[in-house]
Amino acid sequence: MKYVDEFRDGLTARLIAEQIRQEASGQREYRLMEFCGGHTHAIFRFGIHDLMPENLKFIHGPGCPVCVLPAGRIESMIRLVEQENLILCTYADLMRVPAGRSTHKGDSLQKARARGADIRMIYSATDALNIAQANPERQVIFFAIGFETTTPPTAAILKIAKAMELKNFSVYCNHVKTPPAMAHILASGEARIDGILGPSHVSTIIGSEAYAECCHTYHTPLVIAGFEPLDVLASTLMLVRQINEGRAEVENQYTRAVSKHGNEKACALITETLEQRALFEWRGLGELPDSAMQIRPEYAGFDAEKRFSIDHITADDIKGCICPAVLRGVSKPDACKLFGTACTPEDPKGACMVSSEGACAAYYSFGRFR
Amino acid sequence: MSSSDFTSGVIEMGHGSGGRSSARLIEQLFLRHFDNELLQAGNDFARFEVPAGRMVISTDSHVITPLFFPGGDIGSLSVHGTINDVAMSGAKPLYLSAGFILEEGFLLADLERIVISMAKASRDAGVPVVTGDTKVVERGKGDGVFINTTGIGIVPEGIDIAGDRARAGDAVILSGHIGDHGVAILSSREGLTFNTTIASDSAPLHTLIAGMVALCPEIRCLRDPTRGGLATTLNELARQSGVGISIDESAIPIRTEVKGACELLGLDPLYIANEGKLVAIVPADAAENIVAVMRRHPLGGDAAIIGNVVTDAHQIVVMETAFGGQRVVDWLAGEQLPRIC
Numbered sequence: 001m002k003y004v005d006e007f008r009d010g011l012t013a014r015l016i017a018e019q020i021r022q023e024a025s026g027q028r029e030y031r032l033m034e035f036c037g038g039h040t041h042a043i044f045r046f047g048i049h050d051l052m053p054e055n056l057k058f059i060h061g062p063g064c065p066v067c068v069l070p071a072g073r074i075e076s077m078i079r080l081v082e083q084e085n086l087i088l089c090t091y092a093d094l095m096r097v098p099a100g101r102s103t104h105k106g107d108s109l110q111k112a113r114a115r116g117a118d119i120r121m122i123y124s125a126t127d128a129l130n131i132a133q134a135n136p137e138r139q140v141i142f143f144a145i146g147f148e149t150t151t152p153p154t155a156a157i158l159k160i161a162k163a164m165e166l167k168n169f170s171v172y173c174n175h176v177k178t179p180p181a182m183a184h185i186l187a188s189g190e191a192r193i194d195g196i197l198g199p200s201h202v203s204t205i206i207g208s209e210a211y212a213e214c215c216h217t218y219h220t221p222l223v224i225a226g227f228e229p230l231d232v233l234a235s236t237l238m239l240v241r242q243i244n245e246g247r248a249e250v251e252n253q254y255t256r257a258v259s260k261h262g263n264e265k266a267c268a269l270i271t272e273t274l275e276q277r278a279l280f281e282w283r284g285l286g287e288l289p290d291s292a293m294q295i296r297p298e299y300a301g302f303d304a305e306k307r308f309s310i311d312h313i314t315a316d317d318i319k320g321c322i323c324p325a326v327l328r329g330v331s332k333p334d335a336c337k338l339f340g341t342a343c344t345p346e347d348p349k350g351a352c353m354v355s356s357e358g359a360c361a362a363y364y365s366f367g368r369f370r
Numbered sequence: 371m372s373s374s375d376f377t378s379g380v381i382e383m384g385h386g387s388g389g390r391s392s393a394r395l396i397e398q399l400f401l402r403h404f405d406n407e408l409l410q411a412g413n414d415f416a417r418f419e420v421p422a423g424r425m426v427i428s429t430d431s432h433v434i435t436p437l438f439f440p441g442g443d444i445g446s447l448s449v450h451g452t453i454n455d456v457a458m459s460g461a462k463p464l465y466l467s468a469g470f471i472l473e474e475g476f477l478l479a480d481l482e483r484i485v486i487s488m489a490k491a492s493r494d495a496g497v498p499v500v501t502g503d504t505k506v507v508e509r510g511k512g513d514g515v516f517i518n519t520t521g522i523g524i525v526p527e528g529i530d531i532a533g534d535r536a537r538a539g540d541a542v543i544l545s546g547h548i549g550d551h552g553v554a555i556l557s558s559r560e561g562l563t564f565n566t567t568i569a570s571d572s573a574p575l576h577t578l579i580a581g582m583v584a585l586c587p588e589i590r591c592l593r594d595p596t597r598g599g600l601a602t603t604l605n606e607l608a609r610q611s612g613v614g615i616s617i618d619e620s621a622i623p624i625r626t627e628v629k630g631a632c633e634l635l636g637l638d639p640l641y642i643a644n645e646g647k648l649v650a651i652v653p654a655d656a657a658e659n660i661v662a663v664m665r666r667h668p669l670g671g672d673a674a675i676i677g678n679v680v681t682d683a684h685q686i687v688v689m690e691t692a693f694g695g696q697r698v699v700d701w702l703a704g705e706q707l708p709r710i711c
Contacts, residue, residue: 001629010694047695123635229693356636365700 007228008046016233017051024240030056032239033329034197035182037064037357038227044366046229056236059191060359062181062284062327063199065146066093067351067358070281072313073174074099077143078107080308081117087135088119089128090143091150093355095121098348100315106349125153129160132169141304142171149201151175151274151293152266158273158299170304173295176280178202179214180291186218191329195239197232198224200254207262208252219248226254273299283317283351284327318343323350326359333360340364374398379478386472386506399482400502403489408465408500416465416500421524428455429520437484437514439558441550441569442645444517445488450574450645451596452521453495457576458592458648460531460583461523466492468502468519473512484515495574497521523576528587535590536611540679541657543650545578545664546672547571548600549628552642557631568627573646578667582650585663591651594644601640601699603649604687611651614682617699620692621676640689641702651679 024030034040040060043049049058062068078099081088088109095110113119122128128142144154154171161169178199186193198211203224215222221242225235235253242249252258273296280292295303304310317323320338325331333339333352343349345361352358356365374394384391401409408416432448442450449466456463468488472481492499499519550571557566575594583589591611595603600622608615624639632639646669652660657675664670687699 001626001633004629004633008693010692013694045697046691046693047697050695366698 004228007226007230009230012230013051013233016230016237020056020233020237020240021053023237023244024053024056028055029194030240030243031059031192031194032056032197032236033059033061033185033191033193033195034225034232035061035063035178036197036199036202036227037067037355037359038200039197039225039232040064040359040362041357042227042229042232044362048229048232051233052236056240059193059329060326061185061196061329062282063147063178063202064352064355064357064359065150066097066355067323067327068176068181068282068284069094069097069145069174069351070283071098071100071315071317072281074109075107075313075315076310077141077172078109078112078117080141080310081119082112082115084139084308086118086139086141087131088117088141088143089122089131090119091145092121092123094143094145095119096348096354097351098318098354100313106318125157129157129166129169132161132166136168139168139170142169143174144171145174147176147178147199147202148205151270152205152263155266155269155273158295158302159269161302162299170302170307171295172304172310173274173293175274175293176282177291177293178206179210180288181282181285182211183214183217184285184288184291185328186214186220188328193220193329194243196220196222197235197239198222198250200224200226200231200257203252203254203258203262205263205266207260208250208258209260210262211250215248215250221248222250224250224252224254224258226257272296281312281314284324318349321350323352323360326352333363336360374478376478376482381472381474381476381478381481381506383474383506383508386504392504395504399485400504403485404468404492404499404502406498406500408498409502414501416467418465418500423527424525425522426456426459426461426525427520427522428452429518430455431516431518433513433516434555435513436555436558437480439570440554442572443484443487444515445484445486446491447570447572447645448517448519449488449491449495449497450572452519453497453574453576454594454645454648456521456523457574457579458531458594459523459525460529460579460589460592461525462580463495463497463521463523463576465500466497466519466521468499468517470502470504471512471516472504472506473514474506474509476514481515488517491574495576497574497576526583529583531589531592533591533593533607533610534612536607536613536651536679537590538613538679538681539654540590540651541654541675542604542615542617542677542679543652543657543661543664544600544622544674544676545575545648545650545670546646547623547625547628548595548644548647549624549632549639549642551645552599553628553631555643556635566627566631568625568631571644571646573669575646575648575669578664578669579648581663581667582660586652586656586660588656589650589652589660592648594648596645597643598702599639599641599643600649601638601687602702604699605701607649607651608682608685608687611679612685614680614685615677615687616680617677617687617689619689621674623672623674640699654678
């Protein structure tokens with residue numbers, strides 16, 4: 001397949017891997033965090049581990065949109081959709097993410113749907129708008145989640161909904177920001193990280209410059225990497241070189257899509273409709289300041305949190321689940337007692353087992369027999 | 371008897387009452403299109419002679435959204451699906467039954483279109499529908515139409531094909547491109563708007579199988595990788611036979627359009643449904659000849675050896691990736707859901 005096969009060429013992969021082995025040949029360990037679940041998935045799916053030297057370790061980061069959403073915010077939506085006769089629209093992955101333990105044990109949006117709640121899986125934010133137009137007598141909420149990649153579509157539909165003066169549509173905004181989470185992980189020092197494979201899709205929106213402060217402050221190199229296996233390998237080599245030379249810069253391997261300042265039009269759209277939230281709870285990372293977005297007062301009429309007076313619920317994760325530690329890069333999935341026994345992709349107990357981007361799901365599906 | 375309105379009429383509760391309008395529907399729709407002697411006898415059963423030997427029976431219920439999709443519809447699918455299930459034993463399929471559950475309000479025009487398509491599929495395959503049933507459920511209690519088909523067939527002498535017969539050293543053959551059906555269905559589903567030229571591969575495989583079995587009666591296993599795709603079928607066979615399976619990614623035929631759609635949606639073609647493909651596990655020394663025979667059949671033109679059976683107590687399916695690594699091809703967990711970013 002054009003534009004894909006070129007980035008999956010086995011021979012080139014072996015050449016880059018050989019170069020990595022040569023340049024990372026010293027005594028030291030290279031601990032690289034791939035921030036995004038997309039990279040985790042690529043590393044496992046293409047067997048990149050097999051090509052790396054012993055002293056180079058990938059540490060899985062928190063960049064899996066459904067994994068970092070706290071159980072309480074899913075719980076809130078389940079309660080709301082079951083109380084009111086409304087339609088809840090959401091992206092597919094979120095359907096199976098475990099909610100808290102408070103009402104139904106091991107609940108999820110998928111289970112709520114089976115009990116009769118009208119929860120619809122959509123592929124694009126605009127589908128939610130279409131559903132609202134087709135059901136004028138019912139309230140429709142779009143359960144918006146994700147990092148900066150999925151934020152512009154949410155911003156766009158807010159603007160359209162306002163222009164259309166839709167009365168039955170609102171957005172439950174859970175969009176989070178990458179750089180604050182990255183800074184938090186580096187600041188905590190819990191997991192020793194020598195370099196970061198930076199997000200590819202997120203960076204197309206926010207640009208490479210967005211990580212400069214973080215790199216500088218924590219003296220950690222970052223290379224923005226595409227999601228294809230050769231992108232990952234080339235970026236790994238770039239990180240090894242930065243580490244060897246004692247540099248801590250933002251470098252961009254994914255130049256075919258990412259520019260210094262990102263997609264300025266998309267960023268303007270976000271700024272127009274959304275603003276920074278003072279505090280937001282992340283699964284695993286706790287409450288982080290200035291790390292998420294909320295709907296601007298000018299668009300308050302479309303803010304589900306205001307329209308339905310949604311209170312913040314703190315829901316406990318499942319006992320024994322170490323997703324929080326996995327998301328911080330402190331623990332590996334197979335260190336969890338529930339891994340592969342009580343918690344499997346069929347019956348996930350923790351969020352990291354749900355999405356194919358989750359570290360636990362990647363370990364389970366591709367790596368547990370190694 | 372007055373005629374049913376196949377232009378603008380809809381299914382009414384009376385169509386399932388067993389009364390006059392039921393009779394009219396059967397007469398003017400099902401008998402007319404499925405026309406054959408056994409059905410025309412007008413009994414609640416079909417009676418026929420069977421040759422001595424072993425018979426197989428298989429049943430399948432079809433519930434699909436949308437009812438019409440590129441390359442087929444629920445009607446042709448319900449014929450092909452059951453013919454294939456029967457044929458995967460190496461049997462020659464003989465007869466089909468068809469049970470319809472219709473929802474009140476369903477368009478008669480759509481029903482007629484489905485029945486015509488079903489009748490054509492059955493005629494083309496040479497496997498007649500010889501008995502049937504129709505029920506009507508209230509509006510909201512069905513999804514337009516559900517179709518159950520059951521097929522029977524006869525297994526030629528000396529054939530013993532079953533999922534537990536794979537042995538280390540056997541070769542694994544795939545009959546053609548994977549993922550076409552699943553992607554065609556996805557592309558025509560409401561809420562997912564992308565255009566593709568991919569059509570479902572829905573097709574009856576019994577004549578392809580007849581040629582394979584005639585050449586090599588020692589074929590061990592045959593299975594059609596429908597729901598759950600190739601990955602699931604290989605895992606089922608590995609478990610049933612207590613073996614491991616090793617496959618080579620570069621040998622698996624996948625259309626560029628299917629790969630592209632899967633990349634875009636975050637799906638894995640190995641887990642996408644097929645309706646006109648088969649996996650065969652065969653003695654290694656016969657594999658090349660079987661592939662040659664398959665390639666001469668219109669439904670086996672892209673047949674290929676994609677791997678082999680190995681000894682493995684863990685019964686794992688492993689794939690050598692084109693990239694040069696190894697990857698476990700696991701059972702599908704839950705339903706495959708598109709990724710967020």
